[in-house]
Amino acid sequence: MRSVAVVGASLAGLSAARALRAQGYDGRIKLIGDETRPPYDRPPLSKEFLVSGTSAEELALTTDDDDSLGIDWRLGTTATALDAGERRITLSDGGDVRADGVVIATGARARTLPGADGMSGVHTLRTLDDALALRASLRSGGPLVVIGAGFIGSEVASTAMAAGLDVTVVEALPVPLAGPLGADMGSTCAGLHADHGVPLLCGTPVRRLLADGDGSPPGFSRGRVNGVQLTDGTVLPAATVLVGIGAVPNTEWLAGSGLTVRDGVLTDANCATGLPHVVAVGDCAASYHPAAARHVRTEHWTHAHRQPETAVRTLLAGDDASGRPPTPLPYFWSEQYGVRIQFAGDRQDGDSVRIESGDPEDRCFLAVYERDGRPTAVLAMNQSKQFTRWRRQLATGWTTVPT
Amino acid sequence: MEHTETLTHHATVLVACRIEDLPPGESLRIEAGNGTQAVAVFNADGEIHAIDDTCTHQDASLADGWLEGCAVECPLHGACFDLRTGMPSGPPAKKPVRTHRVSVEDGLVHVHVAAPVGAL
Numbered sequence: 001m002r003s004v005a006v007v008g009a010s011l012a013g014l015s016a017a018r019a020l021r022a023q024g025y026d027g028r029i030k031l032i033g034d035e036t037r038p039p040y041d042r043p044p045l046s047k048e049f050l051v052s053g054t055s056a057e058e059l060a061l062t063t064d065d066d067d068s069l070g071i072d073w074r075l076g077t078t079a080t081a082l083d084a085g086e087r088r089i090t091l092s093d094g095g096d097v098r099a100d101g102v103v104i105a106t107g108a109r110a111r112t113l114p115g116a117d118g119m120s121g122v123h124t125l126r127t128l129d130d131a132l133a134l135r136a137s138l139r140s141g142g143p144l145v146v147i148g149a150g151f152i153g154s155e156v157a158s159t160a161m162a163a164g165l166d167v168t169v170v171e172a173l174p175v176p177l178a179g180p181l182g183a184d185m186g187s188t189c190a191g192l193h194a195d196h197g198v199p200l201l202c203g204t205p206v207r208r209l210l211a212d213g214d215g216s217p218p219g220f221s222r223g224r225v226n227g228v229q230l231t232d233g234t235v236l237p238a239a240t241v242l243v244g245i246g247a248v249p250n251t252e253w254l255a256g257s258g259l260t261v262r263d264g265v266l267t268d269a270n271c272a273t274g275l276p277h278v279v280a281v282g283d284c285a286a287s288y289h290p291a292a293a294r295h296v297r298t299e300h301w302t303h304a305h306r307q308p309e310t311a312v313r314t315l316l317a318g319d320d321a322s323g324r325p326p327t328p329l330p331y332f333w334s335e336q337y338g339v340r341i342q343f344a345g346d347r348q349d350g351d352s353v354r355i356e357s358g359d360p361e362d363r364c365f366l367a368v369y370e371r372d373g374r375p376t377a378v379l380a381m382n383q384s385k386q387f388t389r390w391r392r393q394l395a396t397g398w399t400t401v402p403t
Numbered sequence: 404m405e406h407t408e409t410l411t412h413h414a415t416v417l418v419a420c421r422i423e424d425l426p427p428g429e430s431l432r433i434e435a436g437n438g439t440q441a442v443a444v445f446n447a448d449g450e451i452h453a454i455d456d457t458c459t460h461q462d463a464s465l466a467d468g469w470l471e472g473c474a475v476e477c478p479l480h481g482a483c484f485d486l487r488t489g490m491p492s493g494p495p496a497k498k499p500v501r502t503h504r505v506s507v508e509d510g511l512v513h514v515h516v517a518a519p520v521g522a523l
Contacts, residue, residue: 043480302481305481305493305494340479385464385478
């Protein structure tokens, strides 16, 4: 293999380029990214970055060591098609890239709310530019309405509240975070909003966004958002709206490539796709998890950081599985209202929850999820040390499950 | 536990614990006092190491971290530091943590905490 194209230049893409060199590959590496900025760290974007003077440069993921990797950067251009036979990638700038191996790491984008087109003051949060725009919007004061009480929405609500803004959170589901955490623990996490006086309205989907100039004839551009109307008729005044309703994998460009895409590019446990010499990693990939016996698309930082090591080994070694690192145990964290939330494992609906230590009401506890009497996942609030022990223990069991 | 402090040349010597209280794979956090940073002490497969406890990326205690070989992974964001050199091995941390000399005397783990940068 003499040339590898890595499509996607965020954490997963950069980690893939680093892994290629770390595993002895000395051919050409092209790193293609649709953003003009070099790779940066996204987790801070929903946190203090929004209200601090942190510069974009401080978020850079690259270091001086990366200069020696010999990466041919192709930033500011989007991959628009993959010809699998020739492994040729068409770019939005009119060029194309042919490579012996392809790493697909195109990530995901924020899901948008229909009807917000052309309305100012309505934000999603995924990129650094998104965060800078939201930061500017928040500077003009509240009220802020956060649509979606997931992790991104909750972190932004907490950050804005701490900065003195009037914040309301609305959630379409009856219980926030029930998907990743289950209803019990979802409620516990959602309780953080009430602890800090931030209203959380659940089970109330948004009907529409209201803007200055509503009622203007069609064709007139709409003004700034001024409110959020819920399906029960409630109107929440808003100077800024953050839409945090999940992410969509960036896989449209792969249409016609022959890859199977089902909420992400399907891969086996070692990141191999259905096409030879093409692997997929990070938010855009739905990888087979042997321990869970299903494909899982994981949108977490640690996953994007670690998984490329496996993908690159697959790309370079083919079917030789020796030395391949095991699929890492899913892990994510969140910080809201000064509380550190950490989760690791593979929770499924029906798992029971046992409080191992502390008290959820104190926002300082460790909960263990169990299935058939065996631990499957662990959730902690402000219990890092104990959490680390459990995470380690779960990871041991996770990797020893026969495949 | 109480830590005995002795000031020597630009280093504060702390008695961290008894050696048998820090078995392989374990770690503990000790306050260096005097407004200096806390220190994390590790037993990595029989080798005792001491580094600054606070991750250089964000405020998290490395003593709470995941010890693997001669590296500790920050419990929060997964930044890894080499316990021997303090160097980060990958994102999100980019700056090293300070390392501190360790000695074991009469069954007690002594940490020779280097003076904070700029204090000399």
